[in-house]
Amino acid sequence: MKSSGRSCCGTGKPLNKKRAATSDIGFEAIERLGGEEVLSRAVPGEDELAAMSRRYHALSDPLRLTILFLLRDQPLCVCVINRFMHISDSKLSYHLTVLKESGLIEGECRGNWIFYSITDHGNKALKYTERMGK
Structure with a gap:
């Protein structure tokens, strides 16, 4: 040819x-x-693509999705989240860090405790994930 x-x-x-x-x-x-x-x-630009990728990665784990569902209605301290999750402190810390770095949750210090809450990005991502699952 x-x-x-x-x-x-x-x-x-x-x-x-x-x-x-x-x-x-x-x-x-x-x-x-x-x-x-x-x-x-x-x-989108490289930074925006990287942020999107981090969010999708954070949403890809059932434990992290569980945490988002727990935080959907109210901020919770780590001890309450852990009481529900039944995982080691280090494992919970890792998952909270992934969610925080992806912009889906944020933490606020109140005395000796850190209270985590879902962000606007986290709420939107959770709603989208719920719609996709149906």
Whole structure:
């Protein structure tokens, strides 16, 4: 087969005629959308993608989802969360840290205790997760 002169997806391997035609369809579609620059604007920036990824990671664990459900209606101290969860302190601490770093919960010191509450992002994520589960 004769090569079209272009390479496939930057691999350096030449495209055959059938592949070149398919590739041209893809390039035409990009041009109809306004070109690569317009297409690239549809993708969030690296920082936003990283934040989204952290939230999805935090939502991917049943223990962390349980914590979000517990915090949905009221802030709770660690001892109350742990009484319900029945896990080691270190394991609970790890899961709370993941949720906090993802922006789904926040902690507030009250004397010797830390009370955790769900954030607006956490509420939205939990509602979305509930809708997806149905």
